[in-house]
Amino acid sequence: MVTVKHQHEELLERLRRTKYLRDLLTMRSSELAAMYARACARQGYDRTSSIASISLKCQVTETEATSWVALGEAMLDTVPETG
Numbered sequence: 649m650v651t652v653k654h655q656h657e658e659l660l661e662r663l664r665r666t667k668y669l670r671d672l673l674t675m676r677s678s679e680l681a682a683m684y685a686r687a688c689a690r691q692g693y694d695r696t697s698s699i700a701s702i703s704l705k706c707q708v709t710e711t712e713a714t715s716w717v718a719l720g721e722a723m724l725d726t727v728p729e730t731g
Contacts, residue, residue, distance in 0.1 A: 675723065677706075681713065682720025 685698040695717070702713040 675719075678716045678720035679723055680720070681716035682724050685717045685721075686724075 681702055684702065685695060688698040688701075689695070699710055699713045699717060702708070702716065703710045706713065708716075
C-alpha cells in the first residue's frame, strides 16, 4: 500500500512539473508568434497572413494561432522596449 501511495504522489508531482513546463512553452510560443506577426507587419504583411502562416507551419488552427499572437502581444506590451 505504501508503494502505491508513493507512486501516486510521484505521478502527481510529475504531472505538476509537466504542466509547468507546458505553460512555459505556451508563453514562449505566444511571445514568438507575436514577434513574428510584428516582423511581418514591418514588412507590409497583414495580420491575417501572419496568422495563416503560423497556423500552417505550426500545424495549429487559425483560432489557436490568433490566440498565441494575442497573448504574445499582451506579454510584449507589458515589457518596456529598450533601444
